[in-house]
Amino acid sequence: MSDFDMMNLPEALTKRIAEMGLTDPTPIQAQAIPHALNGRDVMGLAQTGTGKTAAFGIPLIARLMEEGGRAAPKTARGLILAPTRELAGQIATVLRAMTEMKVQIVVGGVSINPQIQRLSKGVDILVATPGRLLDLVDRRAVRLDQTNFLVLDEADQMLDLGFVHDLRKIAKMMGDDRQTMLFSATMPKQMAEIAASYLHEPLRIEVSPPGKAADKVTQEVHFIAKAEKTALLIELIAKHREERALVFTRTKHGADKLTKALDRAGYKVVAIHGNKRQGQRDRALAAFKAREVLVLVATDVAARGLDIPDVKHVYNYELPNVPEAYVHRIGRTARAGKEGAAIAFCAPDEIAHLKDIQKIMKIRIPVASGRAWEEVPDPKAKPAGGRGRGRGKPGGGRPGGGPGGAPGGAKPSNNRRRKPKPRGPATTG
Known part of the structure; x- marks a missing residue:
C-alpha cells in the first residue's frame, strides 16, 4: 500500500496513479494534497522537478469526481493557467493519464477555431495560457462564471512574461466561491499581490527555499x-x-x-x-x-x-x-x-x-x-608607483592566458628593433 492509498482518494484515481508508477508522494505532494482535498486554498513553493503537477492535479481531479455533474456548454469546471504552451501541454498530458474526465488545452500559436469547437460542449478541466483564454472569452466561446476550481502554475513566470493584467481580468470573471491553488518555484515581490487577489486565507507550503537547485x-x-x-x-x-x-x-x-x-x-x-x-x-x-x-x-x-x-x-x-x-x-x-x-x-x-x-x-x-x-586586471590601468610595464589583458578568449602562450595575454615580440635615436646631454630635474 502506498502513501497515496492513505489519502482517501477515489478508487479510480488511486488505480490510475499506481499505473503511472507514482507510489511515494514527493514532499510538496505529501503536504499540499491533504489540505487541497479539504477545500483549502494552497500556495505551494517548490523547486522545479519536484512533482508540482501531481500536487495540484490529484486533488483537483478528486474534488471534481466528488462534486459530480457535467460541465454546461461553453464552461469549464476547473481551470489551470500556465505561462507557456509547452508547460500547458505537459500538464494536460499528466492529467489525461490520471482521469477519464474531459481535459482540453487552449494555447496560442495554433488555429483558434478547433478550440472553439472543443469548448462548445463544455469541459471538466481546461488548461490554458492566459492570452488565448481571453481571446476565447472575447469570442464568447467560453465563460468562467461556473468555474469553481482554479490553479495558477508557475505563477512567477506568468509575472515575468507580463501576464499580470490578464490574470486580474480572469480573476474578475470567476466567482468568489472557488478553491484556488497557486504553485511557483520562486517568490518575487509582486507575487504577494497576486496571492492576495486570488487566494483566500491560503495555506503556504514551502518544501525548499526559493532559488535552490535540486540536490543532485x-x-x-x-x-x-x-x-x-x-x-x-x-x-x-x-x-x-x-x-x-x-x-x-x-x-x-x-x-x-x-x-x-x-x-x-x-x-x-x-x-x-x-x-x-x-x-x-x-x-x-x-x-x-x-x-x-x-x-x-x-x-x-x-x-x-x-x-x-x-x-x-x-x-x-x-x-x-x-x-x-x-x-x-x-x-x-x-x-x-x-x-x-x-x-x-x-x-x-x-x-x-x-x-x-x-x-x-x-x-x-x-x-x-x-x-x-x-x-583580471584592467590592461589600461597603470601599476602602482608610476610608469612601468603594463599588465597584459586576458588573451585567447579565456582569462589568464595569452595567445601563443604569452604570459598574461602580452603580445609576442615581432623581433624588430628600432634604430636608437641620438641622445643629447643629460639633464636633471
Whole structure:
C-alpha cells in the first residue's frame, strides 16, 4: 500500500496513479494534497522537478469526481493557467493519464477555431495560457462564471512574461466561491499581490527555499570570451555525445545561430523558441524525447514544462538576465532524484548576471576554467608607483592566458628593433 492509498482518494484515481508508477508522494505532494482535498486554498513553493503537477492535479481531479455533474456548454469546471504552451501541454498530458474526465488545452500559436469547437460542449478541466483564454472569452466561446476550481502554475513566470493584467481580468470573471491553488518555484515581490487577489486565507507550503537547485545537480562556470563560447560548447558536448544536452540562449536569433553552428559541427540538433510555430516546437520536442536528436537549443520557453527523462547536461550558453530563470533552466536536469550537470558560460558583460544568480541561490558556483573577469586586471590601468610595464589583458578568449602562450595575454615580440635615436646631454630635474 502506498502513501497515496492513505489519502482517501477515489478508487479510480488511486488505480490510475499506481499505473503511472507514482507510489511515494514527493514532499510538496505529501503536504499540499491533504489540505487541497479539504477545500483549502494552497500556495505551494517548490523547486522545479519536484512533482508540482501531481500536487495540484490529484486533488483537483478528486474534488471534481466528488462534486459530480457535467460541465454546461461553453464552461469549464476547473481551470489551470500556465505561462507557456509547452508547460500547458505537459500538464494536460499528466492529467489525461490520471482521469477519464474531459481535459482540453487552449494555447496560442495554433488555429483558434478547433478550440472553439472543443469548448462548445463544455469541459471538466481546461488548461490554458492566459492570452488565448481571453481571446476565447472575447469570442464568447467560453465563460468562467461556473468555474469553481482554479490553479495558477508557475505563477512567477506568468509575472515575468507580463501576464499580470490578464490574470486580474480572469480573476474578475470567476466567482468568489472557488478553491484556488497557486504553485511557483520562486517568490518575487509582486507575487504577494497576486496571492492576495486570488487566494483566500491560503495555506503556504514551502518544501525548499526559493532559488535552490535540486540536490543532485552539479554546477560549474567557465569564464570565457563571447567569441569562444561555441568552440567550448562543441568541445564539452563531444565528451558525452550519447547523452541528451539542453542548451539555453537568451535570444531567438542566438538560438538559431547556435543551432546552425552545432549542425555544421556534425551534431543532430533542433531548436525551439517563440518564433517557431507550435507544430515546429512540438516536433522538435518529440524528436528530443525520442532521442532522434540529442541536443536541443532553446530560449526560456523551455525553462519550464519540459519533463524529459535523463537530460544529463544543461548548458547556460548565455546567462539569463532574470536570475530566477537560471534556477528553472537547470531544473530540467536531475529530475525525479536523478543526477545531472549544469554548465554555465560567463562572458565579461555577464558578470553582473552571475552575481545575481549566486545571490539568490546563496552559493558560489565552482569555476571550471578561466578567472573571474572581475579578478583580471584592467590592461589600461597603470601599476602602482608610476610608469612601468603594463599588465597584459586576458588573451585567447579565456582569462589568464595569452595567445601563443604569452604570459598574461602580452603580445609576442615581432623581433624588430628600432634604430636608437641620438641622445643629447643629460639633464636633471
